[in-house]
Amino acid sequence: GAVVSQHPSWVICKSGTxxxxxxxxxxxxxxxxxxxxxxxxxxxxxMATSNEGSKATxxxxxxKDKFLINHASLTLSTLTVTSAHPEDSSFYICSAPKPQGxxxxxxxxxxxxxxx
Amino acid sequence: GENVEQHPSTLSxxxxxxxxxxxxxxxxxxxxxxxxxxELGKGPQxxxxxxxxxxxxxxxxxxxxxNKTAKHFSLHITETQPEDSAVYFCAASREEDTGRRAxxxxxxxxxxxxx
Numbered sequence: 001g002a003v004v005s006q007h008p009s010w011v012i013c014k015s016g017t018x019x020x021x022x023x024x025x026x027x028x029x030x031x032x033x034x035x036x037x038x039x040x041x042x043x044x045x046x047m048a049t050s051n052e053g054s055k056a057t058x059x060x061x062x063x064k065d066k067f068l069i070n071h072a073s074l075t076l077s078t079l080t081v082t083s084a085h086p087e088d089s090s091f092y093i094c095s096a097p098k099p100q101g102x103x104x105x106x107x108x109x110x111x112x113x114x115x116x
Numbered sequence: 117g118e119n120v121e122q123h124p125s126t127l128s129x130x131x132x133x134x135x136x137x138x139x140x141x142x143x144x145x146x147x148x149x150x151x152x153x154x155e156l157g158k159g160p161q162x163x164x165x166x167x168x169x170x171x172x173x174x175x176x177x178x179x180x181x182x183n184k185t186a187k188h189f190s191l192h193i194t195e196t197q198p199e200d201s202a203v204y205f206c207a208a209s210r211e212e213d214t215g216r217r218a219x220x221x222x223x224x225x226x227x228x229x230x231x
Contacts, residue, residue, distance in 0.1 A: 107159040
């Protein structure tokens with residue numbers, strides 16, 4: 001069945017560096033993907049909506065210049081955390097709507113980012 | 117925007133007992149209500165969902181009920197097993213003419229099933 005993958009599954013980086021996280025839809029195309037952030041023992045909070053071929057839509061309070069989103073193809077969206085700081089350490093999860101107009105969404109396995 | 121409240125935040129039950137988790141939502145236009153199970157270090161996994169034109173849905177030991185008037189929906193797990201232990205999230209979304217919307221999640225319920 002349809003699956004969403006993320007890479008890497010975990011990453012450790014130093015403050016001030018940038019980190020790229022990939023979200024891929026396997027076996028189906030996704031014109032829209034969503035990026036969520038989840039802090040320990042908290043809920044998933046929507047960061048942005050990634051749109052293939054156009055600019056991403058960011059939620060209020062999310063810095064678009066810090067969290068760069070590129071949806072370059074129908075199966076790939078990337079989230080780049082620029083100039084990462086320890087407070088950016090979190091679990092980043094992407095999702096893609098199930099094809100054929102379904103409201104169901106497939107979630108990726110998440111990427112654990114730790115900024116030292 | 118939508119606001120989803122979920123309770124309890126933690127729930128401990130004995131194996132074989134039932135567990136109930138409740139959520140309320142604020143946007144009367146929301147029409148899709150999924151429930152997700154999340155294990156430590158993993159992404160959410162859909163366990164059951166319900167649409168606004170249905171009042172109840174059941175899948176083996178799991179059932180979901182929806183009260184549109186009161187704007188609340190509940191997850192019921194019967195005959196709980198230790199492997200049911202996880203964090204459960206409710207969510208809501210609204211279908212729009214222009215496309216699909218992201219989900220608004222509840223705060224989560226940590227379910228622990230004691231063997």
